[in-house]
Amino acid sequence: MARRDVPRGSSDGGKDAAPVRQARTHEFRRAAVLAAAGSVFARDGLSGATMRAIAGAAGYTVGALYFYYPGKEAIYADLLGQSLDRLRMAVAGAIKAVDAGPDRAEARVRAGLWGFLGHYRSHPRELDLGLYLFRGLGPHGLSPALDRELNSRLIAVLRRISGTMTELGRLDPLAAHGETVAAFATMLGLLVAERTGRLKILDATADDVMTRYLDALVARLRAAA
Numbered sequence: 001m002a003r004r005d006v007p008r009g010s011s012d013g014g015k016d017a018a019p020v021r022q023a024r025t026h027e028f029r030r031a032a033v034l035a036a037a038g039s040v041f042a043r044d045g046l047s048g049a050t051m052r053a054i055a056g057a058a059g060y061t062v063g064a065l066y067f068y069y070p071g072k073e074a075i076y077a078d079l080l081g082q083s084l085d086r087l088r089m090a091v092a093g094a095i096k097a098v099d100a101g102p103d104r105a106e107a108r109v110r111a112g113l114w115g116f117l118g119h120y121r122s123h124p125r126e127l128d129l130g131l132y133l134f135r136g137l138g139p140h141g142l143s144p145a146l147d148r149e150l151n152s153r154l155i156a157v158l159r160r161i162s163g164t165m166t167e168l169g170r171l172d173p174l175a176a177h178g179e180t181v182a183a184f185a186t187m188l189g190l191l192v193a194e195r196t197g198r199l200k201i202l203d204a205t206a207d208d209v210m211t212r213y214l215d216a217l218v219a220r221l222r223a224a225a
Helices: 018-049 051-058 064-068 072-096 104-122 123-131 143-168 171-194 206-222
Strands: none
Touching: 018 051, 018 064, 018 072, 018 123, 051 064, 051 072, 051 143, 051 171, 064 104, 072 143, 104 123, 104 143, 104 171, 104 206, 143 171, 143 206, 171 206
């Protein structure tokens, strides 16, 4: 693939290069960079990936790549940030889709947690991004500022889940926080155990384990109401 050296203006130049068209072109090319970077990170991890490798996969020169991102950490953070935004929309959409009824509060709790689990099961590469599974579980290579920004997006997802628990159980903030953290840890554990085949070894399925966990959670929340 021939590498492209992207200029700072529109590819058409002249008076036809309207700001809206420039913005669309920029976003299209940036999306191409992110798609290529996702493959490179999956193969090499954040520590092993280079801007040169990402540029090559995207078909751009290294210089052109720096027009879009200051470094590979910013690319990785953008990928993970967009993934967390999609997770938030999946969870919010699942909760919103619950119809009105006498058991609506319980159904919203279940829907939000199944939405979280289902999103990552349908998008395993996004689970890898979220857990830094490419090269271990530590957030290696990301600056504290980027890590804080990404954590804030994850917290936004968990607040939606916590809100459904509070609605059903009338929990105080501390109790709601504890149940939300427990749910988060349970779902991540299930996702990793399922992804690595450990549940199959134990003759269990994520659906069965999740259903039992949700039944116990709902019982606790109803008891607290």
